Amino acid sequence: MALIKAEDLQKTFKIYNQGEGIKGYLKSFVSRDYREVHAVEDLNLEIDEGEIIGYIGANGAGKSTTVKMLTGILEPSGGNIEVDGRNPNRQRKKNAMNIGVVFGQKTQLWWDLPVKESFRLLKEIYEVSDEAYDQRIEEFDEVLQLSEFWDQPVRKLSLGQKMRCELAASFLHHPKIVYLDEPTIGLDVAVKERIREFIKRMNREEDITVMLTTHDIDDIEDLCERIIVLDEGKKIYDGELDSLVNRFTSRRLVMDTRSTESIDLDLEGINEIEQEDGHIEIVFDREIISASDLMREVLERYDVLDFQIKEPDIESVVKKIYNEGLEEE
Ligand SMILES: Nc1ncnc2c1ncn2[C@@H]1O[C@H](COP(=O)(O)OP(=O)(O)OP(=O)(O)O)[C@@H](O)[C@H]1O
Ligand SMILES: [Mg+2]
Structure with a gap:
């Protein structure tokens, strides 16, 4: 059975229209004039133990809203959620002991307390034994190097230091699931890499299931085998990262020809041709024209010296989903 399961999950926010000035403001309290934002619509999710799921989509797609419902912070407007057999909103406390969560924009640590005191509090809250705690901190320190700023108050930490603490805090109590929004x-590249290394290690060594929201393609490429793409509250893709790439059928034929005459290819499936002297790049849709058919056509007409077919990179693929959405199969 899936560890995280959501069925027909919905979240609708009501935004009350506020009139002008103080009068309008007061009126908005009694007015029934509102519009609805469907932040999450008809969402079905099944996530198994041990997975690292990349949960991606454009700004405002509904990712954080989903995470808030799965963690029990927000009550769904409709549908069902089961996380490790519990309803996270109704069994919020029990659920909280079982999960870890990081909201990149917020902190779960105590702003004015030194890092070590924040962790002491978390230790008490999550009922971690002294022995397990010491071992955990030592282990985390290896990858995240917390001791550099162990005695500093949280508010004095740099962004990267703070995020390393947040990460450590969310994994402290050996949770079954960690949500990382x-x-x-x-963060800079070096800290990002450290954080990825840590997430990988936790997943691999402790089988902790991770749901990761990010706009960083490298995070996804490095960590996730499966991704779920959300667009305007609806799931538009759920599957392997690789097969998503395959669904984006645009390929690039890069070649050098002996002649410098302007290339003229009027074939279906060719989206774009760039040419600079003898160097030619053709963007084609391989679902309409195969690479071999295109090559044959080209070789009949031009004296090709060298060629190569380029695959799209993940970055452009996900950008494309961000920009255009994607029809569900
Ligand atoms: N508390 C709220 N009240 C009203 N509308 C909300 C609330 N929280 C979120 N929304 C709206 O719901 C939609 C989804 O927001 P959400 O924060 O889930 O997006 P997101 O995918 O996490 O975006 P981002 O990548 O920018 O973090 C947005 O239109 C947002 O304005
Ligand atoms: Mg968000």
Whole structure:
């Protein structure tokens, strides 16, 4: 059975229209004039133990809203959620002991307390034994190097230091599931790599299931085998990262020809031709024209010296989903 399961999940926010000035403001309290934002619509999810799921989509797609419902912070407007056999909103406390969560934009640590005191509090809250705690901190320190700023108050930490603490805090109590909502936002490459290494290790060594929201393609490529793409509250893709790439059928034929005459290819499936002297790049849709058919056509007409077919990179693929959406199969 799936560890995280959502069925027909819905979240609708009511936004009350506020009139002008103080009068309008007061009126908005009694007015029934509102519009609805369908932040999450008819969402079905099944996530198994041990997976690292990339949960992606454009700004406002409904990712954080989903995470808030799965963690029990928000009550769904409709549908069902079961996380490790529990309803996270109704059994919020029990669920909380079983999960970890990082919201990249917020902190779960105590702003004015030194890092070590924040962790002491978390230890008490999650009822972690002294022995397990010491071992955990030592282990985390290896990858996240927390001791560099162990005695500093949280508010004095740099963004990267703070995020390393957040990560450590969310995994402290050996949770079954950790939700990471933009854990790498605003961080430099070195810290991002450290954080990815840590997530991988936790997943591999402890089988902790991770749901990761990010706008960083490298995070996804490095960590996730499966991704779920959300667009305007609806799931538009759920599957392997690789097969998503295959669904984006645009390929690039890059070649060098002996002649410099302007290329003229009027074939269906060709989206774009760029030419600079003898160097030619053709963007084609391989569902309409195969690479071999295209090559044959080209070779009949031009004296080709060298050629290569380029696959699209993940970055452009996901950008494309962000920009255009994607029809569900
Ligand atoms: N508390 C709220 N009240 C009203 N509308 C909300 C609330 N929270 C979210 N929304 C709206 O719901 C939609 C989804 O927001 P959400 O924060 O889930 O998006 P997201 O995918 O996490 O985006 P981002 O990538 O920018 O973090 C947006 O249109 C947002 O304005
Ligand atoms: Mg968000």
